[in-house]
Amino acid sequence: MIEEAVQTKLKPLGARVLVKRLEAEEKKGGIILPDTAKKKQEAAVVVALGTGKKDKKGAVVPFPVALGDKILMDKYSGQEVTIEGEEFVILSADDIIAIVNS
Numbered sequence: 001m002i003e004e005a006v007q008t009k010l011k012p013l014g015a016r017v018l019v020k021r022l023e024a025e026e027k028k029g030g031i032i033l034p035d036t037a038k039k040k041q042e043a044a045v046v047v048a049l050g051t052g053k054k055d056k057k058g059a060v061v062p063f064p065v066a067l068g069d070k071i072l073m074d075k076y077s078g079q080e081v082t083i084e085g086e087e088f089v090i091l092s093a094d095d096i097i098a099i100v101n102s
Contacts, residue, residue: 009083009084010048010081010083010088011048011050011051012048012049012050012051012090013050013051014050014051014052014053015050015052015053015061015063015092015093015094016050016090016091016092016093017046017048017049017050017063017065017090017091017092017093017096018046018047018048018049018088018089018090019044019045019046019047019071019073019078019088019089019091020044020045020047020086020087020088020089021043021044021087021089022043022044022045022070042072042073042074042075042097043070043071043072043073043100044070044071044072044073044089045068045069045070045071046065046066046067046068046069046071047067047088048067049063049065049066049067050063050093063093064093064096064099065093065096065099069099069100070099070100070102071096071097071098071099071100072096072097072098072099072100073089073091073095073096073097074091074095074097077089077091077092077095078090078091078092078095079091
């Protein structure tokens with residue numbers, strides 16, 4: 001599984017989360033859209049969690065998400081990275097809008 005390989009190669013620091021965007025729909029009304037015309041998908045799955053941020057007493061604040069959670073994030077938030085040919089986004093936990101329950 002690619003997520004397991006990524007976790008060993010890249011570990012976000014602080015209150016950051018590594019996510020993989022879910023695939024956007026490529027066909028719309030029978031027309032195949034080029035990559036440049038596709039809307040950036042705001043849904044993603046959590047692949048790795050950072051080390052966490054600390055409160056004033058030095059205790060680590062727990063993340064609001066867990067590995068494997070499907071989330072909604074701000075459209076243009078985070079830093080895109082490519083690992084082993086796969087594209088991921090590192091974003092602040094504060095940029096996560098919601099957890100999607102199936």
